[in-house]
Amino acid sequence: MKAEGYEARTRLVQIQRRASEDELRELEREYCSWGDTVHYLETPKFFARCEGSYLYDDDGRPYLDLQMWYSAASFGYANERLQAALKRQLERLPQLACQYLHAEKVLLAAAIARLNESKFGLKGRVHFNVGGAQAIEDSLKIVRNETGKSLVFAFMGSYHGRTLGASAITSSYRYRRRYGHFSDRAHFVPFPYCFRCPYGKRRDDCGLYCVEQFARLFETEYHSFWDAKAGECEFAAFYIEPIQGTGGYIVPPPGYFRALKRILDEHKILLVDDEIQMGFYRAGKFWAIENFDVAPDIIVFGKALTNGLNPLSGIWAREELISPAKFPPGSTHSTFSSNPLGTAIGLETISMLEEKDYEEITRRKGGYFLDRLRELQRRYPKVIGDVDGMGMALRIEICAEDGYTPDRELTDRIFAEGLRGDLDGRGRKMGLVLDIGGYYKNVFTLAPCFDITYEEIDLAIDLLDQLIRRCAPDRT
Structure with missing residues (x-):
């Protein structure tokens, strides 16, 4: 101080x-x-x-x-290094329509994509937006574009934002109640909240009972999710927070996400990892999902990328989902999506993260x-x-x-x-x-x-x- x-x-x-x-x-x-x-x-x-x-x-x-702007200001308020990056950009290129390119956007996207390739062994691309909920919306477009389906799984206790699309996969009905019917509302699955286990089990001897219950949804077509003859699921993706944010910073038990991912892969369901609140080392790894040895198909990020100085969010997706042939120009748009101020700060943040452990x-x-x-x-x-x-x-x-x-x-x-x-x-x-x-x-x-x-x-x-x-x- x-x-x-x-x-x-x-x-x-x-x-x-x-x-x-x-x-x-x-x-x-x-x-x-x-x-x-x-x-x-x-x-x-x-x-x-x-x-x-x-x-x-x-x-x-x-x-x-002790909450630092909902984990957006992870690197401290008025961080001198990040503010200096903002000031440099203000003096050089403070504004530019997102239909044009600037170096900071390209370098930041490349840094995140290369980092993910080194972590998960997957080639992918980065797409920017302004807020976390808007990035969730973009991820939903990629999921629908890839699968042709609009239904997704999400967790009880989840929070993915309050735009209409994000509210549909956020578990609280309170956020939807005023706005009519949500026909594409997610199917919510109990999160492994071991202190208050929804199945009344004990953490030390449950045997990941909650994963078993999710697997049972696909045992027969009469559980309404799975057509065994066609080998096809009605649901396109499972949206997760590796550690629930607004839900109460709940840490899942070891092995949970690996077991869940096996079920998703078996039924060709995409895993979308919401790192908006936990990304950039909040949970001890660059991405929280790394703590659980799982490779997602899509990562959504935001908040701490710019330390709250200028809104910037984004998604990383596997090449197969986001290549120009699959997700061509004009598939989505936001006026301020890759703004020079945000990307300049984000690039400085990544540099800072590479210099200290x-x-x-x-x-x-x-x-x-x-x-x-x-x-x-x-x-x-x-x-x-x-x-x-x-x-x-x-x-x-x-x-x-x-x-x-x-x-x-x-x-x-x-x-x-x-x-x-x-x-x-x-x-x-x-x-x-x-x-x-x-x-x-x-x-x-x-x-x-x-x-x-x-x-x-x-x-x-x-x-x-x-x-x-x-x-x-x-x-x-």
Whole structure:
């Protein structure tokens, strides 16, 4: 946390500010749509500045951020190297219609495609877009173009975005309820959520029972998915998150995805890997799917590629699915899809990832953070039912005194209390920024900055400890 010059910058912001916070809130109440997620909190929080692992309010008070813009700012807020790449591009080629080529697009696509070829032994191509949901839409077009089918599998607890197509394969009905009938809604399959096994099995002796249940769908044509005589499945693809994001950072058991992939290959079902939240080392590998020894047919990515500085997303697909003969010019289009600013930052991100061992960094720091969370769980067994994680994707499941029943009310209290900004940050008042996920909205999904220090991890544990004692004093 850098303090030099901050007071001067704060004074400048206060001088330049044309409206008080109360005036801004009144304007927001009257003119801003409430259709996004801001008003999940009754009084939304204003922030004025960001740097490293911290957000700052107008008073200069720091808030340690453990979710980093839903894992988009993995390399820290106001990352100097990535901002410098953005500034260079602003001065040289800030704008260009996507019907033309520029070097950054070509080099970034080549870097990702070559990397995937080295990892999976598969030749493929990269196609860019702006947001994660838009990239999901493009992947759906590739799937339909290849198979001629519109039905797909997805997991319960999945989150793939909120455009109409992405909402159809996102498991929450709440995201679809207002918008009529979704005839191509995915068929949702239980995710291997071992802490709350949907089949009531135990993690240590289930024998991957959940995979067996999926395989049974193809035993007979009367299960409605498979025509054994034609050797054809009604479903085109299975959309997965290797580690569920909004679903609660759930880590599947070893061997699960290998077993699932065998079934998909047998029935000629494509595997589409959504890495929007977990890609670029969040889960300890460049792609989270690498942790499970599976090669996907399509990868969808976004978020951390540009560290949130300029929206850019994309898909990588096997050559057989995306070659110019199969997916010709004009198959899809977005005005800002391969914009020069985003691709320039993305190219710098890839260069940065090649220079440092982020696999070692995220596994080492994530392992330390997870050990500290387990200490916290042992200290408060009547509050924390489960902690888990892979790399720097970590989860804290808040439960009732029995250690299992979801406690959404307490989770909401802890979340709101962290944003009050009156925790003791070792002699300084500060706040804690958390994100809530999970099937029952009782899970804190932690995605800290990769450059977080061990001292800041210890500070995070101290702040979480304070929040638990403050919000659940009768259980501590």
